[in-house]
Structure formats: structure tokens, C-alpha cells
Amino acid sequence: MGMTDAWVIPLLPAAAFVVLLLFGPYLPRRGDWLAIIAIAAAFVLVFPVIADFTDALAEHGAEFAGASNSVEWMTVPDNLELRLGVHVDAITIVMLVVVTFVSLMVQVYSLGYMRGDARYGWFYAVLSLFAASMLALVLADNFLLLYFTWELVGLCSYLLIGHYSHLRSAAEAAKKAFITTRLGDVGLLIGIILLWNDTGTFNIQEVIAAAEAGAVRTEVLTASVVLIFLGAMGKSAQFPFHVWLPDAMEGPTPVSALIHAATMVVAGVYLVARTLPLFELVAGGPELVLAIGLFTTFLSATMGLVMTDIKRVIAYSTINSLGLMFVALGIGAPAAAMLYLFTHAFFKAMLFLCAGSVIHATERQDVSQLGGLWSKMPVTGATFAIGALSMAGLPFLAGFFAKDEILAALTQNRAVFALTLLTLPLTAMYIVRVFILTFLGEPKDAEAHAHAHESPPSMTVPLVLLGVLTLVSGFVVFDQVGRALGFPGGIGEVIFLHEPEVLDFDVWVALGSSLLVALGIAGAWYAWLVRKEIPVIAAHVLRPAHNLLVNKYYLDDFYQAIIDGVVLRTAGILAWFDRSVVNDTGVNGPAETAGLMAYLLKFQQTGKLPNYALAIVVGVVALALVAFSIKA
């Protein structure tokens, strides 16, 4: 099982999906074991691929650009040749590990969380489809396959957000997520076609090589890079498309952990990391990524401070993290971005699964009704604490190392560095706040607290495994660990695009950022646990600001106003045009005219023989006259 055989990996969950779709209701336990076996097998198969990759790396050194394998799909002679294939390089390896492992954890977790659900089998079928499409997405060697799978994961996201389809809010959220990401996806498709038009290939590596050789016109390259980034912004919930992600929390919590934290939403980061050479060819390309990422980070960190829904807070923290990854990409540090993606997948998925555990135990998800769960749910509480502190960036947890690499890469750009530092205490504050409000203090809803209990092992075991990874996965940045894992020269030597990027550990940056994080944590501790009146007073004093945040900067209302005022009104005019002009006049018009003519003409059929005879004679005479006149 080498790198070129990696196409087997997505086929396993895809096969599970087909079997579950067709025979799910007839299988014992509705086939959940089949989905789990498929994803577990996929996870196991990733290791031979990694081994093959590290062997190739040892052999070829840092020049090794990855291995491809593709088959012909269809050919239009002299015009178009489409190939489907896989490309395995360092970025793919990281994504493969993340996707298979988190999928496996979430599917095991769902055994407990989704038990008794009316559409249990369907849920596992869609999870399998999602795993298959996401794996195919990260393995794709060409833009076309990437786009197909890009849409497929969007479809799975839609289906799973709307899993509780009897809830209107879930249906609305699913629609919102689908339509919002679609806005970006259209850009992605156009960008891909523009690039194909100039290079004649869909293969990502070939497109990049052609663009670097100058085969793409500058304005076309600029347009397609911006359009591709639009797709990434939509998928990765960057401003101004971020509004769908908090609403997507209507879906079951395992879905939030898998799709809306660890895997699908980082597809945008993956895409930009994959095509970063294209961005760097365009003047202002990296700066655009940087600006959007930074702005989104700021926006989401402030909104996270005031949200009371436990899942929504984590959703905002996800947007926050995604923004940070884009900042890293924009500054030209894909290794740092991928490292953050790698560690973020574990601790963010874990945070969501903890939130799910809390919801499962209390059937509440508003922090104003929770509290004091620490003693009732020790495993959940402890893992949530680890996840929250990792998100905050407390030293020696996974999030710390990853965030620190990004900060170290930012030091050249002082303004961005300072702005990013500013978000650190905010991030620490809101994520610790939600921990405090959920697990510490007095229970605010006695009934919910009384019924709370620790979740079954199927849910706590994934939590603990993810927790262990959160504790240790950050250490891969050290060269020694990287070498031990088979990456010569540490992980930074491997995940590179142009030249090997050194992941350096800057003591002063680390100390400074840790200080800010500690400040944030202490602030949260003081405000929400020691002097609980502070948030109330602050909300009162800073009422306009508080209102602004609670209403999510009025962006949702703004979009709704645009939809109501512009989109729906335009749609109404178009619908009227369609009904009255296209349909009534264009389609029904000829039919009705023909009917009217037939009605009028039918009275010519008198049924009287002499009339017909006269008509025949007159006709023959007329024809004869015409014939004669033409001849003459």
C-alpha cells in the first residue's frame, strides 16, 4: 500500500455509504458497525501511506514534491482530456490523518449520542459519504475532482445540519449554510474554469507550474485567485460568509465536531495552502488572505464573548481559529497554518464533543441554564478544560505550539503581529468563560443539574483519546519528535511549498503571548467566577457595544434586509415576468392562439357535401390558374 494506492482510502467509506443506503434498514443495528469498520480501515490504511511517504522523503530529500497516480476519465480529441487521480504530499498526509481519525472518533461517539434517533442509519450513511468525499477532496490531484468533492461535502453538511428536519430552525440553518457557501463555490468554479482556459489542464500541480512559467495572463490569474479564495472563504466561514457557521450548530453535535470544526470548514484552508503558489504570483494575493483572516479573527473573538449558547461560542472560536490559519497562509507560512489545522482539529472536535456530552446529559445548551457540572461529569469537564486551555493557547498544549508558530512567522509584520496579539486575550477569555459558566459555579437550573450524569463510554472514550492528542500533538513541532515520527528534519522540513520553512520556537514571542493568554484566562476567572456582577455591569455600561455584539454586528439582519429588500423583490419581479411573459405569453400564448383558430375554423366543417364539392372545385380551378400564370 504505497502513496499511489491512496485512492483506496476514500473508497472504503464510499462503499459503506452505498451499502448503508441500499440495505441499511435490513442490517443489524442499522449498519452503524459497517460505517465504523470502513472508517477504521481507512484510518489504518493511512499509516502505510505515511510510511511510504517518509521512505520517499528519506530517499529524495526535501525536493520530494509528492506522488501522483491518475487514470483517464474522458477525452474529447484535440480539446479536453480529463483525468481523475490522487496526489499525496505532506499537506495531504496531514489532512488524511485528521480526517480519518476525527471521523472515526465522531462515529464511535455517535453510537452513544445518536442512539434512539429516528434516522440513525441515515445519519451513519451520510457520515460515511462525508468521510469519503472529504478524503477524496484532500487526495484530489486536479481541480475538477476537488470541486466535485467540495460540493459533496457541502451537500453532506446540508443534510446533517438539517438532520432534525422537523425543526424549522434546523431546516433554515441547513438552507442558510448551503446557500451561503454556494455563493463562494460559484466563484471557485469560475476560477477553476478560468485557469483551465489559459493552461488547458485541471491538474493542480500542472496549473501551478504553468502559472509560474507565465502561461496565465496576469489579469486572468488575479481574477481566478480571487475567485478561488471566494470559495475558500465560503467553506471556511470567513467574513463576510461567516454567518452560516454559528447557525449550522442546529445539527447534531457530532456533526458540528466533525464537519464544522475539524474537517469540512478547514477545506478552505487546505485549498489556499494547496494553491498558495498561485496566490503568491498575484500582487496583493497573500495580503487579501491575510486581511480577511485577521478581520474574521477579530470579529469572531468579540462575538464569542457574549454568546450564551455553548455550541455557538465554540462555533465562533472555530471561525476565530480559521481566521488565524488564513493569517498564517497570508503571511506565507503554510507549515504553521497546517500545524494549527492539525492540532485545532483535535481540540476543537473534542470541545464540540464535550458540549455534546453536556447537552446529552442535561438537554440544555444555554450556559445561562448550566453550571456546576464539574462534579457530575468529571471526564467531560476535564477534557473540556484541556480543550479550552488549548484553544486559549496555554503553554505546552497543542494549541499553544501551533499558535506560537503563527506568531513567530508574523514577527516581520509588526502591525499584523500586534493585531493578532490583541485577539489572544479575547480568545482565552471567551473560551474559558464558557467553561466556567458550564462546569463551575452554582447550577442555574437545579432540575437539569440533578439529572446530569456522565456520558456512556462510547462517548467518553473518544473524548479521552482526543484529549490525549490535544496534550501531545503540539510536540510534533520539535525536530526530535518529527524525526522520531519519520519526518527527517522535523515537521517543518516536510510541510513546505517553496523552500523548507523553519518552525522556530521564539522564547520571547512565546512568553509574551502566554502572558496575554494568562491575562485573558485570569480575566475570565475573575469576571465570571469571583465577581459575577462585572459582566452584568459591563454589559450595562457598554450597552451599545454589547448590543452590537449580541446582534452579531447586525450582519445577519443586514443580510436578511438585503435578501428581503433586494433578492426577494428581484425574484418577485422575475417570477412575475416568468409567469406572465414567459409562461402565459410565450408558452401558453401559441397554444391558446392555435386553439382559438381551431375553434373559429371548425365552423367551416359544415358536414354538407355540396360545400365540400364546391371547395374542391374552387381549389382545383385556383391551383390551375396559379399553375398557368406561373407557366406564362
Place this chain on the structure above:
Amino acid sequence: MEAVTQQIPLEHFLVLSALLFSIGVYGVLTRRNAVLILMSVELMLNAASINMVAFAAYTAPQAFTGIIFAVFIITVAAAEVGLALAIILRIFRNRGTANVDEVDELKW
């Protein structure tokens, strides 16, 4: 045959056939009795036959095309008369009349 074609020009036959045909048309248009209409149709058919034979005799006396055509017309006319009379008979039996003005139900 030789003698006739020498003595009488073709135009005479054509005029005869045209007159006969016109009389047939007039009959078809003015008569209301189905039997008389049928007879008028026969006149028109005969006019056509005369035309055929005349052209055959004057333009291609060695070929039999026109004459064979005439024979065909006679045959078809015979069959037609048989069929048409049967229809007229049925109409008369059903309605007690052979007046075509009163048989006008095959319409909208």
C-alpha cells in the same frame, strides 16, 4: 384509327372531354340527390377517359399507356359505383332520404 386522327383534330376531342367534364362538375354542384351526384361523377370520369384515349391516339399511337389508363379508370369506376350505391342505399334505409343536404352530421 389512322383515318380518324387524320380527319378530326385533337382539339375536338379535348373540347368534348372538357364539356363533358364541366357538365359533370355542374351536376355534382347543383344536384342534391346522391344518385344524381354519383352519375355526374361518372360523367367526369368518362371525360377523363376520353382525354386519355385521345392523347394516346394522337401523341403516342404505338404505346398503350393511355389506353391502359382508360381501362383502369373504367374498372375503378365500376368498383366505385358498387361501393357508392351501397352507401347511398344504407343512408336511404336509415334516413328515408338520399338528399345530401339532409345528411350533414359529420362535422364539429
